[in-house]
Amino acid sequence: RLSPTPFDEAATRELVRASFLGRAPTHRLARAIGECSGGNPLVASEAIASAFEKGLLALGEEDVDIAEGAPTPLPVPSSATDALTSRLGALSPDTLPLLRLIASIEVPMPAALASAALGLSKSDAGKRIETLRELGVLRWEIEDGEARLSFAAPALRRAVAEMGAPAPEVHARLGELEPSSLSLTGRVVCAYAALRGPDPEGSAS
Numbered sequence: 001r002l003s004p005t006p007f008d009e010a011a012t013r014e015l016v017r018a019s020f021l022g023r024a025p026t027h028r029l030a031r032a033i034g035e036c037s038g039g040n041p042l043v044a045s046e047a048i049a050s051a052f053e054k055g056l057l058a059l060g061e062e063d064v065d066i067a068e069g070a071p072t073p074l075p076v077p078s079s080a081t082d083a084l085t086s087r088l089g090a091l092s093p094d095t096l097p098l099l100r101l102i103a104s105i106e107v108p109m110p111a112a113l114a115s116a117a118l119g120l121s122k123s124d125a126g127k128r129i130e131t132l133r134e135l136g137v138l139r140w141e142i143e144d145g146e147a148r149l150s151f152a153a154p155a156l157r158r159a160v161a162e163m164g165a166p167a168p169e170v171h172a173r174l175g176e177l178e179p180s181s182l183s184l185t186g187r188v189v190c191a192y193a194a195l196r197g198p199d200p201e202g203s204a205s
Contacts, residue, residue, distance in 0.1 A: 006039035006139055006152070015041070016064055019048055026065040029057070036074045038153035039139075043076060050077040076155055088159055091135070095128050096163070099137070101170055103160040108141065108148035110186045117173050146183050 007015070012033050016025040025033070037043035051057050056070040066074070091099075097118055102109050115125035129149065132138040139152050151157040174190045182190065 007034070007037070007041050007044055008039065009034055011041075012037075012039075012044055015044060016048060019045075019052075020059060020064050023059060023062060023064045026063055029064060029066050032066060032072065032074045036076050036154070038151065038155075040153040043153050043155070046077045047074055050075070088137070088156070091132075091137070095132055096160075097167060097170065098125075098128055099132070099160045100163060100166045102138070102149055102151065103157050104166050105189050105192050107185065107188060107192075108143070108150040109189055110183055111140065111147040111149050112183075113174070113177075113186055113189060114149070116177055117170050119169070119173060144183075144185075146185065148185065 009030050012030050013025055016030065016033070017023065033044050033047055036047050048057075051070070051074055056067050056074065058065045058067040066072075098114055101114075101117055111129060114120070114129060115122045118125060120128075129138065129140070133140055136152050137156055138149050141148050141150070151160070177186075177190055179187050179190070
């Protein structure tokens with residue numbers, strides 16, 4: 001399965017222009033679409049169509065904006081949410097620990113942490129990451145020369161977070177990593193995981 005290339009703000013603007021006969025989105029509309037879709041083209045398209053049908057957009061002669069009184073953030077239509085979260089049902093159970101870890105933190109996770117946190121070889125961790133990327137669940141971005149992982153859309157992160165926190169041993173492994181061997185983002189992720197601590201009721205391996 002091919003995973004769509006994430007949209008940046010420029011691509012989102014072009015999508016809106018194409019949808020409304022060349023009208024340009026205001027900055028706040030482009031930002032709102034990006035936030036609710038997580039850059040996922042499917043969700044962005046569905047969100048634009050749904051917002052227009054529900055009267056949440058205001059069309060001017062040359063631009064498109066969020067209508068006065070429209071909810072923020074813009075709602076993600078159930079059709080797009082269902083299409084995304086249905087991917088989770090196709091996953092093998094051995095990918096869930098990695099997803100729970102990524103869902104438990106607030107910033108993109110350095111890919112280098114995956115093997116250590118999950119007690120896997122770099123090869124095995126890499127295979128799981130690649131599977132999740134191919135299924136369109138995770139995306140891989142290079143920032144400051146470091147590969148980082150995040151969910152392809154906010155709806156996926158919420159769905160995984162509802163499954164429970166990472167297993168206690170995941171937090172323990174992160175706490176055992178030598179800070180001097182980590183990037184700044186890696187240290188932030190480990191510190192955040194340590195502060196959250198394990199969830200004894202909701203955690204699972």
